[in-house]
Amino acid sequence: MLVKIDLHNHSCLSPCGSDDLTPALLSVEAMEQGIQILALTDHNCTRNLPAFAEACELCNLMGLYGIEVNTVEDVHVLVLFEKLQDAMEFGSFIEFLLPPIYNKPNLFGMQNIVNLEGEIIGTVDKLLISTSGISFNDVIEEGLSRDALVIPAHIDRNANSALANLGFLPDLPYSAVEAIRVPVAADIHGKTLLTGSDAHYLQHVGRRACYLEIPTLTFAGLKQGLASGKVSYTHP
Ligand SMILES: [Zn+2]
Ligand SMILES: [Zn+2]
Numbered sequence: 415m416l417v418k419i420d421l422h423n424h425s426c427l428s429p430c431g432s433d434d435l436t437p438a439l440l441s442v443e444a445m446e447q448g449i450q451i452l453a454l455t456d457h458n459c460t461r462n463l464p465a466f467a468e469a470c471e472l473c474n475l476m477g478l479y480g481i482e483v484n485t486v487e488d489v490h491v492l493v494l495f496e497k498l499q500d501a502m503e504f505g506s507f508i509e510f511l512l513p514p515i516y517n518k519p520n521l522f523g524m525q526n527i528v529n530l531e532g533e534i535i536g537t538v539d540k541l542l543i544s545t546s547g548i549s550f551n552d553v554i555e556e557g558l559s560r561d562a563l564v565i566p567a568h569i570d571r572n573a574n575s576a577l578a579n580l581g582f583l584p585d586l587p588y589s590a591v592e593a594i595r596v597p598v599a600a601d602i603h604g605k606t607l608l609t610g611s612d613a614h615y616l617q618h619v620g621r622r623a624c625y626l627e628i629p630t631l632t633f634a635g636l637k638q639g640l641a642s643g644k645v646s647y648t649h650p
Pocket of ligand 1: 482
């Protein structure tokens with residue numbers, strides 16, 4: 415089966431994300447666009463994933479519980495879990511590794527934890543766009559050891575990417591690779607190349623969704639689909 419997927423999106427928890435982009439609005443917008451597999455991947459934090467899980471359930475989406483980790487090299491990596499609880503544990507681990515630098519909301523933006531209704535139920539004090547204390551290699555290894563999907567994010571971006579910050583994409587067992595523009599002028603070691611919306615505003619949701627052939631609409635099916643790599647970037 416061919417599914418529309420979008421594995422890179424933020425919410426109002428990310429300081430650079432719009433305060434209006436709640437997990438519920440993200441999910442509803444994705445559903446309206448026919449996206450079937452959707453991930454929420456806030457910067458270095460998973461605390462909006464419980465609301466996202468409820469929203470995906472209501473919208474009949476297959477949700478992936480994710481985080482966009484900022485490594486010590488300042489490279490962004492998506493780590494995506496099948497189970498909410500596993501993602502929450504990994505999120506606590508990453509948040510703990512963030513330096514004691516605190517957010518200045520009027521400078522960087524709010525870091526709001528919200529419920530399904532979009533009501534603010536808390537805020538995160540540590541600045542979530544800081545560089546965490548985990549290396550690129552270690553986040554790949556740690557994610558895979560926890561049975562997550564690991565995807566270097568926007569490798570062709572001119573900042574916070576493997577190509578910009580490392581100069582190349584190391585040959586590691588990624589689940590897939592994400593770029594903004596395809597094809598990408600880099601050796602991606604035969605991995606499947608995805609595009610993701612990296613939505614920070616409601617109007618960005620779905621802007622770079624892509625289509626993947628998978629055997630079943632399950633986490634295992636998604637893994638198999640990523641391994642066989644039948645992807646298209648426009649509706650076939
Ligand atoms: Zn990023
Ligand atoms: Zn992002």
